[in-house]
Amino acid sequence: MTEQSEAATQLPADVDAVQQALVEWYEDDHRSFPWRETEDPYEILVSEVMSQQTQLNRVVDAWRDFLDRWPTAADLAGADRADVVAFWTDHSLGYNNRAKYLHEAARQITDERGGEWPRDPEGLSELMGVGPYTANAVASFAFDNGDAVVDTNVKRVLYRAFDVPDDDDTFERVASELMPAGSSRVWNNAIMELGGVACGKTPDCDGAACPWREWCHAYRTGDFTAPDVPEQPSFEGSRRQFRGRIVRLLGDNEEMTLDTLGHRIRVDYTPDGDHGREWLRGLLSDLADDGLVSVDERDGNPVARLR
Incomplete structure (x- = not known):
């Protein structure tokens, strides 16, 4: 059996209906975050780096303040690194080396690439501090040119909805099989939104009008267990x-x-x-x-x- 057919066996027969239901649900109503209103790769990269292990609602003000101060990659590249790190610390955005890497990535774009951004995950991964997940997110949301995102939320959704085994390779295959071709921007936003508002640690299937209830293994069986997620260490006193x-x-x-x-x-x-x-x-x-x-x-x- 090929890898693709193995992935397909995890999904309902009418994949088109599954895809359409999720996209329509997302486009009808979703949480409003300012970085969802832009296709600027710099603004999206800033949001992705800030969002690592930080609640999205806390990121909004920091993201706006950051872009007010350094509105372009060139502005950030020309900034004093100490000022960027101090901003990061003042806004409690987590590990300060993320600020350092973001500053260096801006320098790469400005000084080495003449302001031109890579448009695919492979190219974006060459930027300082940009790992596979972040590279794929920027490629998806800025250029609609990414692969299927597989984060904690997506794993939880696939595990519950389609009884996908708790295995990283299988999650990757199923997520790729499920994503409509050429639609990474809307699809990755939609499936992460589903995991964020309807299929969280405590699911809200009916309250959030989950579009996958008719296919969902967990909804049918009442078993809403999910893959174990390591607890983030406490910040206080760390x-x-x-x-x-x-x-x-x-x-x-x-x-x-x-x-x-x-x-x-x-x-x-x-x-x-x-x-x-x-x-x-x-x-x-x-x-x-x-x-x-x-x-x-x-x-x-x-x-x-x-x-």
Whole structure:
């Protein structure tokens, strides 16, 4: 049996009806996000990078503020990296290396490609920090030239609706078989919307008028289990939180000694304690590896600054 026929066995016989039902449901009514109203690859890339492990409602204001400050890739490329990282930290957008990579990607587009964007996932994957999922999303939403998106929401939908095994290769095959040819923009938006509003961890099949109820294995059987999704680590008290505090403080100060920095980022900092110099050096080492911070020795005293 070929891979394509294996995928097809997971789907209803009338795939056209399944496709039409979802697209009509999405086009009739869906959540309004500003990046859904643009086909600008820069604006879409910013939204995709910001949305990684961040709730979409929190991203809206940050996305608008970011584009107000740096409206084009050329504007971002010409910005001071420290300012971009500081923006990221101030808006609690997660790992600061994403800001660094976004800034570098803008430089690649501006300096190496003369402002021309790759139009397919393979080309977009050559940009700094742009992995397969993000590359495919930008190709889909900016150029209508992507493959089927397979994220956590999509896996949950396929697992429940069509009893697809919890296997990444199978999810990929079924998702590709299901997507109408040449319709990646509307299709990927639609199936992710379905997972976001109708088929979440707690499904709302009837309330959201799920368009796939008549075909859905979970709706028919009442078994709404879904693939396990790792819990995101708590931000409060995490190393990520303290790295963000370091970047914010160094953005406001040209340089800071190790102990001055330590006392500013946590009230229980003690140089020789559990959360002391060794702990702080570890955080600074992580930030140095990301190209965000440098630490120099001055008269035997470590001094940190943003790069």
